[in-house]
Amino acid sequence: MKIFIDTANIDRIKEINDWGILDGVTTNPSLIAKEGKDLRTIVTEISKIVDGPISAEVMSMDAEGMVKEGLELSKIHPNINIKLPMCIESLKATKILSSKGIKVNMTLIFSAQQALLAAKAGASFVSPFVGRLDDIGIDGTQLLTEISTIFNNYGIQTEIIAASIRNPIHVSMAALAGCDIATIPYDVLKQMISHPKTTEGIEKFIADYNKSKGN
Numbered sequence: 001m002k003i004f005i006d007t008a009n010i011d012r013i014k015e016i017n018d019w020g021i022l023d024g025v026t027t028n029p030s031l032i033a034k035e036g037k038d039l040r041t042i043v044t045e046i047s048k049i050v051d052g053p054i055s056a057e058v059m060s061m062d063a064e065g066m067v068k069e070g071l072e073l074s075k076i077h078p079n080i081n082i083k084l085p086m087c088i089e090s091l092k093a094t095k096i097l098s099s100k101g102i103k104v105n106m107t108l109i110f111s112a113q114q115a116l117l118a119a120k121a122g123a124s125f126v127s128p129f130v131g132r133l134d135d136i137g138i139d140g141t142q143l144l145t146e147i148s149t150i151f152n153n154y155g156i157q158t159e160i161i162a163a164s165i166r167n168p169i170h171v172s173m174a175a176l177a178g179c180d181i182a183t184i185p186y187d188v189l190k191q192m193i194s195h196p197k198t199t200e201g202i203e204k205f206i207a208d209y210n211k212s213k214g215n
């Protein structure tokens with residue numbers, strides 16, 4: 001499973017990219033707003049750091065505007081893909097953008113039916129939101145399994161990005177469901193590394209080594 005980071009913060013992207021595990025980046029308007037810089041500036045900076053897909057979301061709510069914004073954003077770098085919010089207008093825009101060779105990430109996916117329609121329209125990626133489903137008392141990880149099963153049943157090539165990840169268990173569940181990608185917040189990436197038994201084991205190895213050296 002590929003690992004993307006879900007942030008627009010350049011320092012955090014650089015830090016995680018240095019780990020050697022980063023395959024791409026997703027941003028959204030809320031993440032961009034936190035950084036105090038505009039979308040174009042941020043995705044341009046990201047494209048100089050990460051060699052992989054970078055999602056940039058449009059703000060238009062009509063197909064014509066989405067296509068116009070998408071075409072402009074896609075000129076920034078070949079790795080930019082266009083994030084569209086799931087709706088009728090974005091299905092139309094997906095058809096047009098994908099026919100021009102521009103990859104679309106259909107976001108705010110909350111049902112398998114929405115994912116199926118996005119794939120039919122030509123989306124390269126669908127982003128089911130796990131955490132936001134959990135928030136309303138619905139098991140978000142179940143949606144990942146449903147979409148993965150449906151796409152496998154029909155050989156659909158659209159990649160599934162497990163999004164709205166809130167904890168390391170969501171990441172394991174995405175991998176078990178067969179998702180192609182998980183887009184993970186910085187704090188969750190950090191949590192994924194730690195295990196108390198690993199920390200304990202390292203401390204014991206160092207203590208034993210120092211004892212044997214008479215330190």
Ligand code: E4P
Binds near residue numbers: 026132165
């Ligand atoms: C997906 O690409 C979104 O940016 C993101 O995962 C949303 O997560 P949230 O529900 O934590 O805001």
